[in-house]
Amino acid sequence: MPPSRYPVWVSVLSILGARFTSFAPPLLRSGVVAKVSIAQHILAANEVVAEEIRQMLTQRGIRTINVMSSPGAGKTTLLEKTIERLQGKLGIGVIDGDIETTADADRIEAAGAADAIQINTRGACHLEAHMVRAALSEIDLSHVGLLFIENIGNLVCPSSWDLGEDTRVVVVSTSEGDDKPAKYPHMFATSQVMIVNKLDLLPYVDYDLEKVKEHALTINPHLRIFEVSCRTGAGLDAWCEWLMAFARGNAEVARKIVQEV
Amino acid sequence: MHELAIAQSIVDVVETRATECNAARVKSVRLQIGEASGVVADSLSFCFEMLTSFDPVLAGAQLSIDVMPHRARCRHCATEFAITDFVARCPTCDEWTNEILSGTELQILDMEFDAS
Numbered sequence: 001m002p003p004s005r006y007p008v009w010v011s012v013l014s015i016l017g018a019r020f021t022s023f024a025p026p027l028l029r030s031g032v033v034a035k036v037s038i039a040q041h042i043l044a045a046n047e048v049v050a051e052e053i054r055q056m057l058t059q060r061g062i063r064t065i066n067v068m069s070s071p072g073a074g075k076t077t078l079l080e081k082t083i084e085r086l087q088g089k090l091g092i093g094v095i096d097g098d099i100e101t102t103a104d105a106d107r108i109e110a111a112g113a114a115d116a117i118q119i120n121t122r123g124a125c126h127l128e129a130h131m132v133r134a135a136l137s138e139i140d141l142s143h144v145g146l147l148f149i150e151n152i153g154n155l156v157c158p159s160s161w162d163l164g165e166d167t168r169v170v171v172v173s174t175s176e177g178d179d180k181p182a183k184y185p186h187m188f189a190t191s192q193v194m195i196v197n198k199l200d201l202l203p204y205v206d207y208d209l210e211k212v213k214e215h216a217l218t219i220n221p222h223l224r225i226f227e228v229s230c231r232t233g234a235g236l237d238a239w240c241e242w243l244m245a246f247a248r249g250n251a252e253v254a255r256k257i258v259q260e261v
Numbered sequence: 262m263h264e265l266a267i268a269q270s271i272v273d274v275v276e277t278r279a280t281e282c283n284a285a286r287v288k289s290v291r292l293q294i295g296e297a298s299g300v301v302a303d304s305l306s307f308c309f310e311m312l313t314s315f316d317p318v319l320a321g322a323q324l325s326i327d328v329m330p331h332r333a334r335c336r337h338c339a340t341e342f343a344i345t346d347f348v349a350r351c352p353t354c355d356e357w358t359n360e361i362l363s364g365t366e367l368q369i370l371d372m373e374f375d376a377s
Contacts, residue, residue: 045274186297
């Protein structure tokens with residue numbers, strides 16, 4: 001408590017003043033502590049923009065995926081391989097988030113994306129909805145049916161920000177240790193799909209694939225899991241089939257494909 | 262470090278409300294943060310203090326955080342239970358389908374201020 005500028009009797013008067021404001025001397029009125037309700041979600045401003053993005057993209061018939069992972073799990077490579085495989089079948093747009101450089105958007109464009117745009121956060125560890133809105137004003141969506149938002153490589157912060165996506169995909173890889181779902185549960189609890197990449201490295205690393213899947217499903221029993229190697233192409237057909245169904249908005253077909261995997 | 266961005270969002274909301282209320286000085290801000298919201302309360306308090314320290318209206322405002330436990334109610338047997346490490350399995354019947362009761366909150370409840 002900071003020391004009061006007034007003697008005790010003034011404090012008593014001030015309490016009375018709070019109850020009977022008409023009796024409060026003008027000097028004390030300004031000292032009254034008032035309480036006001038706010039009752040607002042901390043990220044309400046972000047949620048409003050995210051909802052605006054979702055509505056705009058839905059109206060244009062574009063489905064959107066927020067792709068998240070730790071740095072180096074293979075998000076960009078996964079997108080490159082996906083774009084190559086779906087060439088001529090599905091127009092894919094990519095909003096690429098990175099702290100610095102346009103290297104990823106360049107790779108994505110070279111792979112044949114309908115359009116790709118880079119967001120540089122200049123230090124921020126996650127994308128926020130207003131950054132995506134700004135990128136959307138620059139990207140050409142006329143040939144896009146499926147939009148990927150590649151988030152900053154980070155398994156913590158991106159999971160708290162809604163970017164207006166329809167679904168969230170988290171990518172993990174066999175080279176980064178099999179404790180990721182257990183260590184970063186919020187990311188796995190808020191994603192709908194998990195991709196385990198770098199399957200080709202399994203013989204060379206101490207990675208317990210079954211443990212990873214079990215942990216992830218314990219945290220999120222509804223998680224859809226794809227096991228892939230972007231290097232050899234293993235498992236990418238199932239992923240791309242699911243994407244086609246997802247882009248068509250055909251949840252029925254997508255579910256069937258996952259069950260067959 | 263996304264607590265800094267979260268703290269900035271709180272400051273934005275509180276500043277707007279303080280202006281609406283003609284507040285001379287904000288004394289305290291009360292939050293509800295869920296255990297499973299992905300936000301670390303200590304980091305958040307540190308970032309809030311850092312962001313408000315040079316603001317004439319917000320400097321010195323106390324941030325009080327009610328940490329909400331992660332709890333669920335089983336849809337099969339209605340048992341209410343604490344969720345540990347995001348594993349939401351009912352301890353009574355082992356079922357996974359449940360309704361989350363608390364723990365995901367990221368809410369600003371209210372604030373106290375000196376009227377001007």
